[in-house]
Protein backbone atom coordinates (compact mmCIF):
# COMPACT_ATOMS: atom_id res chain seq x y z
CA UNK A 1 0.00 0.00 0.00
CA UNK A 2 1.05 3.58 -0.50
CA UNK A 3 0.57 5.40 2.80
CA UNK A 4 0.88 9.09 3.66
CA UNK A 5 1.40 9.73 7.38
CA UNK A 6 0.76 13.19 8.80
CA UNK A 7 2.46 13.81 12.16
CA UNK A 8 1.15 16.55 14.43
CA UNK A 9 3.70 19.00 15.77
CA UNK A 10 3.24 17.47 19.24
CA UNK A 11 5.73 14.74 18.25
CA UNK A 12 8.59 17.21 17.88
CA UNK A 13 8.77 18.69 21.37
CA UNK A 14 11.80 16.71 22.55
CA UNK A 15 14.34 14.05 21.60
CA UNK A 16 12.46 11.12 23.16
CA UNK A 17 9.21 11.91 21.35
CA UNK A 18 11.00 12.18 18.02
CA UNK A 19 12.82 8.89 18.66
CA UNK A 20 9.55 7.24 19.67
CA UNK A 21 7.63 8.32 16.59
CA UNK A 22 10.58 7.52 14.29
CA UNK A 23 10.74 4.00 15.77
CA UNK A 24 6.99 3.56 15.20
CA UNK A 25 7.49 4.55 11.55
CA UNK A 26 10.64 2.44 11.09
CA UNK A 27 8.81 -0.72 12.17
CA UNK A 28 6.35 -0.49 9.25
CA UNK A 29 7.23 -3.21 6.73
CA UNK A 30 8.51 -1.20 3.76
CA UNK A 31 8.67 -4.20 1.47
CA UNK A 32 4.83 -4.02 1.63
CA UNK A 33 4.21 -0.32 2.19
CA UNK A 34 5.50 2.75 0.43
CA UNK A 35 5.71 5.57 3.00
CA UNK A 36 5.51 9.35 2.81
CA UNK A 37 5.60 11.38 6.03
CA UNK A 38 4.54 15.01 6.58
CA UNK A 39 5.80 16.79 9.72
CA UNK A 40 3.76 19.44 11.55
CA UNK A 41 5.16 22.57 13.22
CA UNK A 42 3.58 22.31 16.69
CA UNK A 43 4.14 24.67 19.60
CA UNK A 44 7.36 26.13 18.19
CA UNK A 45 5.62 27.16 14.97
CA UNK A 46 2.84 28.80 17.01
CA UNK A 47 5.43 30.56 19.17
CA UNK A 48 7.27 32.05 16.17
CA UNK A 49 3.98 32.97 14.47
CA UNK A 50 2.89 34.79 17.62
CA UNK A 51 6.12 36.82 17.69
CA UNK A 52 5.84 37.62 13.98
CA UNK A 53 2.22 38.73 14.44
CA UNK A 54 3.20 40.97 17.36
CA UNK A 55 5.82 42.51 15.09
CA UNK A 56 3.10 43.33 12.56
CA UNK A 57 3.56 40.48 10.06
CA UNK A 58 0.50 39.61 7.96
CA UNK A 59 -0.98 36.09 7.81
CA UNK A 60 0.87 35.04 4.65
CA UNK A 61 4.22 35.94 6.20
CA UNK A 62 3.21 34.18 9.43
CA UNK A 63 2.33 31.13 7.33
CA UNK A 64 5.80 31.17 5.73
CA UNK A 65 7.32 31.26 9.21
CA UNK A 66 5.17 28.25 10.16
CA UNK A 67 6.29 26.43 7.01
CA UNK A 68 9.95 27.01 7.93
CA UNK A 69 9.34 25.42 11.33
CA UNK A 70 7.60 22.37 9.82
CA UNK A 71 10.63 21.88 7.56
CA UNK A 72 12.95 22.02 10.56
CA UNK A 73 10.82 19.33 12.24
CA UNK A 74 10.99 17.31 9.02
CA UNK A 75 14.79 17.50 9.22
CA UNK A 76 14.74 16.33 12.85
CA UNK A 77 12.59 13.37 11.86
CA UNK A 78 14.92 12.50 8.98
CA UNK A 79 17.82 12.48 11.47
CA UNK A 80 15.98 9.91 13.59
CA UNK A 81 14.67 7.61 10.82
CA UNK A 82 16.70 4.63 9.63
CA UNK A 83 16.23 5.12 5.91
CA UNK A 84 14.75 8.39 4.74
CA UNK A 85 15.71 10.66 1.86
CA UNK A 86 18.31 13.08 3.28
CA UNK A 87 16.36 16.33 2.83
CA UNK A 88 12.70 17.25 3.26
CA UNK A 89 10.97 17.61 -0.11
CA UNK A 90 9.74 21.09 -0.86
CA UNK A 91 6.79 20.01 -2.98
CA UNK A 92 4.65 17.03 -3.98
CA UNK A 93 6.24 16.45 -7.37
CA UNK A 94 9.73 16.33 -5.84
CA UNK A 95 8.68 13.72 -3.30
CA UNK A 96 6.83 11.53 -5.80
CA UNK A 97 9.57 11.77 -8.44
CA UNK A 98 12.31 10.81 -5.98
CA UNK A 99 10.36 7.69 -5.03
CA UNK A 100 9.95 6.66 -8.65
CA UNK A 101 13.59 7.23 -9.60
CA UNK A 102 15.37 6.60 -6.30
CA UNK A 103 13.53 3.64 -4.81
CA UNK A 104 10.21 3.30 -3.05
CA UNK A 105 11.58 1.69 0.13
CA UNK A 106 13.13 4.93 1.35
CA UNK A 107 10.83 7.20 3.31
CA UNK A 108 10.06 10.60 1.76
CA UNK A 109 9.60 13.32 4.41
CA UNK A 110 8.30 16.84 3.89
CA UNK A 111 6.91 19.79 5.84
CA UNK A 112 4.70 22.64 4.66
CA UNK A 113 4.36 23.86 1.09
CA UNK A 114 2.36 27.08 0.67
CA UNK A 115 0.50 29.66 2.79
CA UNK A 116 -3.22 29.32 3.43
CA UNK A 117 -3.41 25.88 4.97
CA UNK A 118 -1.57 23.54 7.34
CA UNK A 119 0.36 20.29 6.97
CA UNK A 120 -3.03 18.50 7.27
CA UNK A 121 -3.76 19.75 3.76
CA UNK A 122 -0.20 19.03 2.58
CA UNK A 123 -0.69 15.39 3.60
CA UNK A 124 -4.09 15.23 1.86
CA UNK A 125 -2.77 16.78 -1.39
CA UNK A 126 0.27 14.51 -1.33
CA UNK A 127 -1.97 11.49 -0.76
CA UNK A 128 -4.14 12.54 -3.69
CA UNK A 129 -1.11 13.22 -5.92
CA UNK A 130 0.57 9.84 -5.27
CA UNK A 131 -2.76 7.94 -5.34
CA UNK A 132 -2.22 6.77 -1.78
CA UNK A 133 -4.29 3.88 -0.46
CA UNK A 134 -4.35 5.37 3.02
CA UNK A 135 -3.96 8.78 4.62
CA UNK A 136 -3.09 8.49 8.29
CA UNK A 137 -3.24 11.45 10.67
CA UNK A 138 -1.39 10.89 13.93
CA UNK A 139 -2.63 13.60 16.30
CA UNK A 140 -2.62 14.57 19.94
CA UNK A 141 -6.39 14.22 20.32
CA UNK A 142 -6.80 10.80 18.75
CA UNK A 143 -9.72 11.28 16.41
CA UNK A 144 -12.47 13.60 15.21
CA UNK A 145 -14.88 14.84 17.88
CA UNK A 146 -18.22 16.59 17.73
CA UNK A 147 -16.61 19.44 19.74
CA UNK A 148 -13.02 20.29 20.74
CA UNK A 149 -12.24 17.74 23.50
CA UNK A 150 -9.59 20.08 24.95
CA UNK A 151 -12.33 22.59 25.70
CA UNK A 152 -15.35 20.29 26.13
CA UNK A 153 -14.54 17.18 28.21
CA UNK A 154 -17.91 15.64 27.26
CA UNK A 155 -17.17 15.78 23.51
CA UNK A 156 -17.93 12.53 21.68
CA UNK A 157 -15.45 10.89 19.30
CA UNK A 158 -16.64 9.65 15.93
CA UNK A 159 -15.71 6.09 15.09
CA UNK A 160 -16.79 6.40 11.45
CA UNK A 161 -17.60 9.41 9.37
CA UNK A 162 -18.14 10.37 5.74
CA UNK A 163 -15.88 13.03 4.15
CA UNK A 164 -19.00 15.18 3.65
CA UNK A 165 -19.67 15.17 7.39
CA UNK A 166 -16.00 16.03 8.03
CA UNK A 167 -16.33 19.01 5.68
CA UNK A 168 -19.44 20.16 7.55
CA UNK A 169 -17.54 19.97 10.87
CA UNK A 170 -14.30 21.63 9.72
CA UNK A 171 -15.86 24.45 7.70
CA UNK A 172 -16.89 26.04 11.00
CA UNK A 173 -13.19 26.50 11.87
CA UNK A 174 -11.23 29.68 11.42
CA UNK A 175 -8.16 29.28 9.19
CA UNK A 176 -5.62 31.70 10.61
CA UNK A 177 -1.86 31.13 10.74
CA UNK A 178 -1.10 28.95 13.75
CA UNK A 179 -4.73 28.05 14.53
CA UNK A 180 -5.34 24.73 16.35
CA UNK A 181 -7.69 22.39 14.52
CA UNK A 182 -7.55 18.61 14.16
CA UNK A 183 -8.02 18.58 10.38
CA UNK A 184 -8.04 21.86 8.52
CA UNK A 185 -10.88 22.78 6.11
CA UNK A 186 -8.66 22.59 3.02
CA UNK A 187 -7.59 19.06 3.96
CA UNK A 188 -11.20 18.02 4.49
CA UNK A 189 -12.21 19.31 1.02
CA UNK A 190 -9.31 17.41 -0.58
CA UNK A 191 -10.30 14.24 1.30
CA UNK A 192 -13.87 14.73 0.12
CA UNK A 193 -12.94 15.09 -3.55
CA UNK A 194 -10.26 12.40 -3.64
CA UNK A 195 -12.39 9.86 -1.70
CA UNK A 196 -9.19 8.61 -0.12
CA UNK A 197 -9.48 6.33 2.89
CA UNK A 198 -8.40 8.37 5.92
CA UNK A 199 -7.79 7.40 9.53
CA UNK A 200 -7.16 9.77 12.45
CA UNK A 201 -5.38 8.13 15.40
CA UNK A 202 -3.86 9.05 18.73
CA UNK A 203 -0.23 9.75 19.52
CA UNK A 204 1.95 6.70 18.98
CA UNK A 205 2.87 3.89 21.25
CA UNK A 206 4.83 0.96 19.84
CA UNK A 207 2.99 -0.56 16.85
CA UNK A 208 0.30 2.15 16.71
CA UNK A 209 1.20 3.22 13.19
CA UNK A 210 1.75 -0.27 11.78
CA UNK A 211 -1.46 -1.48 13.46
CA UNK A 212 -3.44 1.40 11.95
CA UNK A 213 -2.06 0.57 8.49
CA UNK A 214 -3.31 -2.99 9.09
CA UNK A 215 -6.75 -1.59 10.03
CA UNK A 216 -6.42 -1.93 13.83
CA UNK A 217 -7.01 1.35 15.64
CA UNK A 218 -9.40 3.12 17.98
CA UNK A 219 -9.45 6.48 16.22
CA UNK A 220 -11.82 7.86 13.58
CA UNK A 221 -12.13 6.36 10.11
CA UNK A 222 -13.32 8.43 7.16
CA UNK A 223 -14.69 6.68 4.16
CA UNK A 224 -17.25 7.64 1.51
CA UNK A 225 -19.63 4.81 2.42
CA UNK A 226 -19.35 5.19 6.22
CA UNK A 227 -22.44 5.32 8.38
CA UNK A 228 -21.71 7.85 11.13
CA UNK A 229 -21.06 6.13 14.47
CA UNK A 230 -19.64 7.42 17.73
CA UNK A 231 -16.89 5.64 19.63
CA UNK A 232 -17.76 4.14 22.99
CA UNK A 233 -14.39 5.31 24.28
CA UNK A 234 -12.95 8.83 24.30
Ligand code: UTP
Nearest residue numbers: 008009040041042063066112113118119177178
Ligand atom coordinates in the same frame (compact mmCIF):
# COMPACT_ATOMS: atom_id res chain seq x y z
P1 UTP B 1 0.99 22.85 11.16
O1 UTP B 1 0.67 21.94 10.09
O2 UTP B 1 1.90 22.41 12.24
O3 UTP B 1 -0.37 23.39 11.81
O4 UTP B 1 1.56 24.18 10.54
P2 UTP B 1 -1.17 22.92 13.09
O5 UTP B 1 -2.60 22.85 12.71
O6 UTP B 1 -0.76 23.87 14.17
O7 UTP B 1 -0.72 21.46 13.41
P3 UTP B 1 -0.04 20.83 14.70
O8 UTP B 1 -0.64 21.48 15.92
O9 UTP B 1 1.43 21.07 14.53
O10 UTP B 1 -0.38 19.41 14.59
C1 UTP B 1 1.92 25.30 11.36
C2 UTP B 1 1.59 26.57 10.65
O11 UTP B 1 2.41 26.70 9.47
C3 UTP B 1 1.69 27.30 8.42
C4 UTP B 1 0.29 27.64 8.98
O12 UTP B 1 0.33 28.94 9.51
C5 UTP B 1 0.15 26.64 10.14
O13 UTP B 1 -0.75 27.13 11.12
N1 UTP B 1 1.65 26.38 7.22
C6 UTP B 1 2.01 25.07 7.34
C7 UTP B 1 1.29 26.89 5.98
O14 UTP B 1 0.95 28.07 5.84
N2 UTP B 1 1.33 26.06 4.88
C8 UTP B 1 1.70 24.77 4.97
O15 UTP B 1 1.74 24.09 3.91
C9 UTP B 1 2.03 24.26 6.23
